Amino acid sequence: MGFRQVINQEQAKEFLKSSISLSRVANGYLFHGPRGVGKSTTALAFAQGLNCEVEDPEGCGVCTSCRKIARFSHPDVTFVFPTSSKNEYEEISRTLKERSEDELFVHAFPHSASIKIRTIQDLRMSLASGVREGKRRVIILAYAERMTQDASNCLLRMLEEPPTGITFVLTAPSRHRLLPTIVSRCQAVRFVPLAAKEIEGVLLDKGVATPSEARIVARLSDGSLSTALDLAEQDVVEYREESLEYLSKIGTREPTEILEVAEGLAASRDREQVRRFVRLSLLWLRDVLLVKYGAREADVANQDMMEALRAEASAIELAELRKRIDILDEIVSSMERHVDLSLLLSSSFLRLAGIVEEPRQPLGTERQING
Numbered sequence: 001m002g003f004r005q006v007i008n009q010e011q012a013k014e015f016l017k018s019s020i021s022l023s024r025v026a027n028g029y030l031f032h033g034p035r036g037v038g039k040s041t042t043a044l045a046f047a048q049g050l051n052c053e054v055e056d057p058e059g060c061g062v063c064t065s066c067r068k069i070a071r072f073s074h075p076d077v078t079f080v081f082p083t084s085s086k087n088e089y090e091e092i093s094r095t096l097k098e099r100s101e102d103e104l105f106v107h108a109f110p111h112s113a114s115i116k117i118r119t120i121q122d123l124r125m126s127l128a129s130g131v132r133e134g135k136r137r138v139i140i141l142a143y144a145e146r147m148t149q150d151a152s153n154c155l156l157r158m159l160e161e162p163p164t165g166i167t168f169v170l171t172a173p174s175r176h177r178l179l180p181t182i183v184s185r186c187q188a189v190r191f192v193p194l195a196a197k198e199i200e201g202v203l204l205d206k207g208v209a210t211p212s213e214a215r216i217v218a219r220l221s222d223g224s225l226s227t228a229l230d231l232a233e234q235d236v237v238e239y240r241e242e243s244l245e246y247l248s249k250i251g252t253r254e255p256t257e258i259l260e261v262a263e264g265l266a267a268s269r270d271r272e273q274v275r276r277f278v279r280l281s282l283l284w285l286r287d288v289l290l291v292k293y294g295a296r297e298a299d300v301a302n303q304d305m306m307e308a309l310r311a312e313a314s315a316i317e318l319a320e321l322r323k324r325i326d327i328l329d330e331i332v333s334s335m336e337r338h339v340d341l342s343l344l345l346s347s348s349f350l351r352l353a354g355i356v357e358e359p360r361q362p363l364g365t366e367r368q369i370n371g
């Protein structure tokens with residue numbers, strides 16, 4: 001535990017450590033940045049640093065206080081996150097137990113989970129007792145963007161009249177997902193996506209992926225360690241085989257068959273699976289492009305298939321390769337706009353096969369002639 005356990009995020013860590021050493025601790029912090037890059041681990045490390053018995057701003061990790069915080073059993077450190085069941089305290093304590101026992105724990109909850117007003121009201125009541133046995137009470141609200149409107153307003157009142165000796169740490173993907181009045185009362189601390197190399201290193205260290213899987217997974221995870229740990233549990237090499245098979249089929253089929261392939265794919269998988277499938281194809285084609293430009297084995301993601309990459313690189317024209325990469329790129333970005341998956345795949349696959357040259361212009365965007 002402690003700041004040493006947090007990968008990268010040097011700026012955030014330095015800032016927080018110096019606020020501990022200089023005793024300039026704010027009442028509210030907002031840790032913002034992508035999912036799975038270490039925000040809540042850093043919040044816990046911050047709580048350790050603030051309460052460490054040997055006054056190690058990094059959190060020594062061995063004193064009673066540091067160890068209690070790591071086990072989520074310190075009475076001055078409260079960790080709250082969205083819940084979906086009626087019995088939220090039971091859900092919270094069960095999840096925290098799992099988290100303290102499994103260092104590769106990935107927090108997952110249904111889309112409907114929220115931080116409810118009752119939880120914030122109970123918190124407010126409990127804060128009346130002040131600091132219990134440590135130096136500072138730390139309230140961590142993870143995924144704070146999932147607070148209900150009522151819960152946000154209740155928290156806002158606490159931030160407006162902050163009780164002494166208490167620090168709130170909110171984590172969220174972006175500042176814009178919270179009430180501006182809450183944001184303005186918190187010190188913002190930015191968290192950055194992790195580099196693929198860093199994620200690859202963790203996956204190998206923890207022994208959760210083979211070297212070839214780790215390379216691919218790290219490059220599909222958008223800088224998020226939790227996404228990578230999730231992906232590492234799936235057979236990404238098998239998915240790659242499958243996506244390459246589809247890719248090669250598309251080029252050799254008749255239009256009606258291509259449409260069948262697209263519709264079949266859209267019907268049989270959920271959006272996330274289709275997205276992963278397209279991104280694996282994209283990762284492959286980018287490797288082909290790199291090899292075409294003379295990249296070596298160390299530069300590509302699909303290192304274990306160097307021979308096949310070389311063969312494809314010499315067989316495909318540069319312009320054709322670029323066109324395919326662009327089309328797959330467009331699929332990935334269009335998917336974020338909740339378009340009809342089957343339509344999107346059908347039109348994109350026809351373009352990939354060279355049957356349709358240009359995408360049909362959406363209605364209302366025709367080029368103006370005298371405009």
Ligand SMILES: [Zn+2]
Nearest residue numbers: 052060063066
């Ligand atoms: Zn300590």
